Amino acid sequence: MTSTHDLGPALPSFTPVARLRPVALVQPDAATPLAPYLAAEVDLPDPTAPGIAELTFGDDRFAARWNGRTLSLRVTQGGAWRNHASRRHATGRTPDAVAITLTGPFVTGWLREDGAWVARGVVDLVAERTAIDVHDEDWLARFEGVGDRSGCFGQLGLRDIRVVTHADGTPYRCADGGEVLLTATSAGPGGFRTAHTSVWSFSPPTLPSTLPSTVPTEDGPPPSLTHRGDLFFRRPPEDDVAGVFGDHATHLVRDGDRWLVATSTWGTFDPKRDPHVSTTLATSTADLTAGQHVLDTVPLDLPTTGLTSVGRWDPHLVRRAATAAEPGGDWLVGFVSAERWFRFHPVLASGPDLDSLSFLAATPDRLACEGTTLTEVDGRWWVLASDGPDSRRSERQTYPIFDLELTQHGVLDADYPSNIPWPTTLPPAPGAPSEQASDWSLIGFDSTPYGGPLLGYGTHGDVCVQRAH
Structure with missing residues (x-):
């Protein structure tokens, strides 16, 4: 030295x-939801095919929606929903999968492009003044993932x-x-x-x-x-x-x-x-x-x-x-x-x-x-x-x-x-x-x-x- x-x-x-x-959005060995660090992934048959990956908690839902051209995020609270789309980043490049993650108060929509995940939309639930408390354990217990793979978020x-x-x-x-x-x-x-x-x-x-x-x-x-x-x-x-x-x-x-x-x-x-x-x-x-x-x-x-x-x-x-x-x-x-x-x-x-x-x-x-x-x-x-x-x-x-x-x-x-x-x-x-x-x-x-x-x-x-x- x-x-x-x-x-x-x-x-x-x-x-x-x-x-x-x-790197892993869905941790393959961790499926039990104990905290607001969750993910779901959906494979796309081709880049122009639509796909939706979703995290649901009863009447509250977060969805990443790929329509074949752009990705949007839909935040649903108590049945009422609102769409969010990035003006600069929503368009993907020949994706083969779409994903949604919840990490603390952040909801993120992803596309897998050339083997790597790229974020195409983010919603900060606190900044948006959403009333959802993602840290509440009773709320977390209602979790269901919609996709080909879902469970705990990785890293x-x-x-x-x-x-x-x-x-x-x-x-x-x-x-x-x-x-x-x-x-x-x-x-x-x-x-x-x-x-x-x-x-x-x-x-x-x-x-x-x-x-x-x-x-x-x-x-x-x-x-x-x-x-x-x-x-x-x-x-x-x-x-x-x-x-x-x-x-x-x-x-x-x-x-x-x-x-x-x-x-x-x-x-x-x-x-x-x-x-x-x-x-x-x-x-x-x-x-x-x-x-x-x-x-x-x-x-x-x-x-x-x-x-x-x-x-x-x-x-x-x-x-x-x-x-x-x-x-x-x-x-x-x-x-x-x-x-x-x-x-x-x-x-x-x-x-x-x-x-x-x-x-x-x-x-x-x-x-x-x-x-x-x-x-x-x-x-x-x-x-x-x-x-x-x-x-x-x-x-x-x-x-x-x-x-x-x-x-x-x-x-x-x-x-x-x-x-x-x-x-x-x-x-x-x-x-x-x-x-x-x-x-x-x-x-x-x-x-x-x-x-x-x-x-x-x-x-x-x-x-x-x-x-x-």
């Missing part, structure tokens, strides 16, 4: 080896990738010890409210190739991602926000016989109407590594003593081993605090339990630094983060390495894609042969969009996999 201090951790250098992009891209860990920070591996589990933000067709948390199994890279190799070689198979499930959330009662939401930027932690789920309330974040985000905590003894789950949450109160803070996100939890000072061990929590929208920086807290956290340190001089990640190297804890393109020139697009006082000790020697990729490092599996001791992986993401020019920010990104060299 490149370091400005001799006491930095002995982390390896990384080189890109692959990009992955598991346009993945971001905010974290390794699922045990409470001590070690990766939670599948039964065979090879694959690890990841959580990610499944990107929807737009901003924060269209995304949700998903769970994936990840097979680390074993080939020393460079981009764009994604095919098996004699050196071994490429890295791979497999969807396993989705996590949705009910807010704490004191938030006075009812229903199920696709909150994201999540850390999933195995703590004894239970799961801890720390997440960020991006599911209702609207920079114009509701610029607020905080952190919540859920606990469960269910198998959260597979299937769809709705979790009840409580506030995860992250201290920002002495700071100006308008929002907190990206929680990462680790329980340190017992010491003379803390005989029962203690929790370390890294997170991000925003001084204003959008100027944000890492913060670190600790405490004997997650209900009694105290402020430890912060880097309020940082301008656009997030993805706070606690990493143990050779018995010492470090804090990794990611300085985005809006940071100062000297810090821009690097992965800073901090100690627990948040004093910087250099930067991670790795490729920095676009956007603000989190520094998600994955060490070799325990007991790996000595020749694999340097087989670390770095799993990030970038700002590559998907879905065409109609959609705004939030449809990214490619999963960018790097390997130690």
Whole structure:
């Protein structure tokens, strides 16, 4: 690694080896509707043939209607309907399928053109002052999909990738010890409210190739991602926000016989109407590594003593081993605090339990630094983060390495894609042969969009996999 201090951790250098992009409107292994993240698809016999994909909830319906020339969206509420069509984007190019998605309050109509889904119409139900509450669980229970395929919405891209860990920070591996589990933000067709948390199994890279190799070689198979499930959330009662939401930027932690789920309330974040985000905590003894789950949450109160803070996100939890000072061990929590929208920086807290956290340190001089990640190297804890393109020139697009006082000790020697990729490092599996001791992986993401020019920010990104060299 490149370091400005001799006491930095002995982390390896990384080189890109692959990009992955598991796009799916209808998640093929997820049919049970638990949250307003749903989709239906209809195949077209030829591009000029009409087709309708529809999501119905009793007397409320959302339909994408292709008449052979243009696509329109019909929103029906209580039997009364209204058509919507984009003046610039409704015309498709030789489509072979039509689809409709509901992701939070956004209804999107799609055409599949040359193998890729392109958005041809979008309706924001909140901006349209529609009285439908898509987060209401009784309303969701009436769901029926009309099409050749229907069920839970998948993802346009993945971001905010974290390794699922045990409470001590070690990766939670599948039964065979090879694959690890990841959580990610499944990107929807737009901003924060269209995304949700998903769970994936990840097979680390074993080939020393460079981009764009994604095919098996004699050196071994490429890295791979497999969807396993989705996590949705009910807010704490004191938030006075009812229903199920696709909150994201999540850390999933195995703590004894239970799961801890720390997440960020991006599911209702609207920079114009509701610029607020905080952190919540859920606990469960269910198998959260597979299937769809709705979790009840409580506030995860992250201290920002002495700071100006308008929002907190990206929680990462680790329980340190017992010491003379803390005989029962203690929790370390890294997170991000925003001084204003959008100027944000890492913060670190600790405490004997997650209900009694105290402020430890912060880097309020940082301008656009997030993805706070606690990493143990050779018995010492470090804090990794990611300085985005809006940071100062000297810090821009690097992965800073901090100690627990948040004093910087250099930067991670790795490729920095676009956007603000989190520094998600994955060490070799325990007991790996000595020749694999340097087989670390770095799993990030970038700002590559998907879905065409109609959609705004939030449809990214490619999963960018790097390997130690």
